[in-house]
Amino acid sequence: MVYYPYEDQSTELKQFRAGELHWTYEVPNNQFRWLQAHYPGELVVSPWLGSYFFGFNLTREPFIDSRDLRVALVLALDRDLLTGKVTQFGEQPSYTLVPPGIGEYSSPQPEWAAWSQAEREAEAQRLYQLAGYSGERPLRVEIRYNTSENHKKIALALASMWKQVLGVQVTLVNEEWKVFLQNRQQRVLTQVFRAGWISDYSDPYSFLELFRSGHGQNDYGFSDDLYDQLLAEIASERIPARRRRLMQEAERLLLEEMPIIPVYTYVTKRLVDRHVRGWENNVMDHHYSKHLFLLRSADDPPEPGKNTG
Amino acid sequence: MTGHAGILRHAIQRLLGVIPTLLVLVTIAFFLIRVAPGGPFDAEKALPAEIQANLNVKYHLDEPLVQQYLRYLGQILTFDFGPSFQYKDWTVNELIGEGFPVSLTVGGLAMLLAFVVGTVIGVTAALRQNTAVDYGSMGFAMLGISIPNFVIAPLLILLFAVFLGWLPAGGWDWSLNRMVLPVITLALPVIAYVARLTRGSMIEVLHSNFIRTARAKGLPERAVILQHALKPALLPVISFMGPATAGLITGSVIVERIYAIPGLGSYFVQGALNRDYTLVMGVVIFYGLLIILLNFTVDMLYAWLNPKIRYDEKR
Numbered sequence: 274m275v276y277y278p279y280e281d282q283s284t285e286l287k288q289f290r291a292g293e294l295h296w297t298y299e300v301p302n303n304q305f306r307w308l309q310a311h312y313p314g315e316l317v318v319s320p321w322l323g324s325y326f327f328g329f330n331l332t333r334e335p336f337i338d339s340r341d342l343r344v345a346l347v348l349a350l351d352r353d354l355l356t357g358k359v360t361q362f363g364e365q366p367s368y369t370l371v372p373p374g375i376g377e378y379s380s381p382q383p384e385w386a387a388w389s390q391a392e393r394e395a396e397a398q399r400l401y402q403l404a405g406y407s408g409e410r411p412l413r414v415e416i417r418y419n420t421s422e423n424h425k426k427i428a429l430a431l432a433s434m435w436k437q438v439l440g441v442q443v444t445l446v447n448e449e450w451k452v453f454l455q456n457r458q459q460r461v462l463t464q465v466f467r468a469g470w471i472s473d474y475s476d477p478y479s480f481l482e483l484f485r486s487g488h489g490q491n492d493y494g495f496s497d498d499l500y501d502q503l504l505a506e507i508a509s510e511r512i513p514a515r516r517r518r519l520m521q522e523a524e525r526l527l528l529e530e531m532p533i534i535p536v537y538t539y540v541t542k543r544l545v546d547r548h549v550r551g552w553e554n555n556v557m558d559h560h561y562s563k564h565l566f567l568l569r570s571a572d573d574p575p576e577p578g579k580n581t582g
Numbered sequence: 583m584t585g586h587a588g589i590l591r592h593a594i595q596r597l598l599g600v601i602p603t604l605l606v607l608v609t610i611a612f613f614l615i616r617v618a619p620g621g622p623f624d625a626e627k628a629l630p631a632e633i634q635a636n637l638n639v640k641y642h643l644d645e646p647l648v649q650q651y652l653r654y655l656g657q658i659l660t661f662d663f664g665p666s667f668q669y670k671d672w673t674v675n676e677l678i679g680e681g682f683p684v685s686l687t688v689g690g691l692a693m694l695l696a697f698v699v700g701t702v703i704g705v706t707a708a709l710r711q712n713t714a715v716d717y718g719s720m721g722f723a724m725l726g727i728s729i730p731n732f733v734i735a736p737l738l739i740l741l742f743a744v745f746l747g748w749l750p751a752g753g754w755d756w757s758l759n760r761m762v763l764p765v766i767t768l769a770l771p772v773i774a775y776v777a778r779l780t781r782g783s784m785i786e787v788l789h790s791n792f793i794r795t796a797r798a799k800g801l802p803e804r805a806v807i808l809q810h811a812l813k814p815a816l817l818p819v820i821s822f823m824g825p826a827t828a829g830l831i832t833g834s835v836i837v838e839r840i841y842a843i844p845g846l847g848s849y850f851v852q853g854a855l856n857r858d859y860t861l862v863m864g865v866v867i868f869y870g871l872l873i874i875l876l877n878f879t880v881d882m883l884y885a886w887l888n889p890k891i892r893y894d895e896k897r
Contacts, residue, residue: 291751451620489628
């Protein structure tokens with residue numbers, strides 16, 4: 274088994290099309306329809322253990338002590354429209370921090386997760402007014418993201434939905450990766466910024482600990498004594514069921530305060546040759562080469578991989 | 583004899599002039615990369631402060647900038663570019679040693695191809711001035727100059743690798759058939775430049791007096807072109823080739839990306855994006871040295887090609 278490094282997804286795709294690769298790590302973001310039409314049997318899209326979201330800088334106006342405003346902005350985003358029309362690869366709309374698929378853990382869904390988008394927008398407008406903003410006195414805010422076609426499309430969609438639903442005036446700022454990271458960490462310039470987390474291990478704690486007071490990646494400036502206390506308890510709790518409940522409690526508390534704008538759950542998207550067998554999709558995106566083998570002739574379409582979670 | 587001595591003296595003078603040029607280059611690059619926001623060890627998963635501090639001590643990033651600068655100057659005097667910050671376990675010397683042979687091969691072949699094909703097209707067009715051959719080849723050259731390589735490369739891959747299946751779509755294993763497409767991609771715009779330069783100066787040379795004399799002597803046309811006209815006509819081509827060769831053999835980022843070639847070009851960009859200070863510095867100095875060296879070679883070639891600019895003091 275040989276692994277080749279690629280910097281460019283279209284190169285990887287062309288190598289696959291030329292029959293030189295049996296599976297690709299990624300596919301170009303903007304070619305979903307084409308791939309679906311030409312490689313329906315090879316295109317494999319499967320949930321990944323990662324969340325795409327935006328963060329609020331809670332240490333800077335207008336987001337200090339402004340839960341109403343934050344929730345309004347979270348509600349005004351139409352996730353179904355975004356994943357269906359903008360990202361297009363079958364990403365799952367998300368209303369929580371922790372993605373689904375981690376053992377027996379299930380995230381506490383906020384009540385608006387079950388609402389229709391019209392209801393969410395009505396509530397968003399109510400909260401926006403409550404926070405002291407209106408058509409005459411609109412919120413002006415910056416969305417910051419690191420340079421990437423995909424992040425740009427998503428930030429643009431978010432900005433236009435906010436404008437449409439609430440009349441928010443958004444400025445988009447894109448920055449090179451290292452500059453972006455530094456600005457996020459310093460919390461001096463940021464207001465709303467792109468964030469996301471793909472976990473190294475299958476446990477909600479990996480997501481929850483990002484919001485502990487003083488944590489190295491707490492670029493949100495989120496700080497809550499009860500939350501920190503819960504994290505400490507989770508770290509020392511041995512009984513799985515109790516630990517899960519503590520984690521649910523922590524996530525509920527976090528979603529109550531809303532330091533983030535959940536957007537969607539990441540998916541892995543790649544091409545897998547029809548001859549490759551032993552392929553099993555899983556949220557960790559781990560594929561052991563010892564399980565994979567090539568079938569010499571495979572005219573029959575392969576079984577779509579099952580999500581083993 | 584005086585001519586040779588003059589060339590030698592000139593060569594030594596030029597080589598001494600390299601030192602201040604390099605010093606300026608090193609100084610500007612050293613401070614510019616450090617002014618850029620973010621550091622080599624910044625990542626989404628931030629490092630604990632103690633580890634960050636230890637890393638800074640290990641790589642001397644905790645010292646005042648001037649001290650770092652002087653340390654670096656001392657270090658490069660021995661051609662030691664230091665360890666890479668991003669590719670741990672690798673020194674910058676090793677990275678350049680891995681990447682440069684690849685870029686040199688692809689770029690060198692492209693340059694060779696461009697020079698041969700370009701001059702042949704240029705000379706042919708000049709001899710058939712204002713005919714269909716001339717217009718056709720110059721039209722082709724214009725196309726070659728105007729279509730960027732990030733358009734040509736994917737088209738070539740689609741045609742020759744995906745549809746026809748004659749050549750691999752990319753990758754690198756030092757085999758000739760993996761070199762064909764990247765070499766052509768790199769060579770195309772250079773062929774175009776060389777062809778246009780050759781045509782222009784060839785036409786000019788063909789109108790000069792010494793060519794008329796040569797023809798008047800009754801020399802066959804072939805001898806007029808090859809022995810008398812070609813050498814002076816190549817002068818502008820030679821001066822273009824110096825920096826162009828340096829550019830080609832240090833690797834094109836775009837071509838390396840598209841064909842997945844492990845050359846030197848991507849270190850330039852990745853090094854800068856990763857704030858891999860030592861790697862960027864190493865590649866910049868290496869590139870600078872190459873340009874200086876190639877310009878020097880071009881000057882020496884000039885002296886050989888054109889008797890009018892022998893580097894003699896008695897001029």
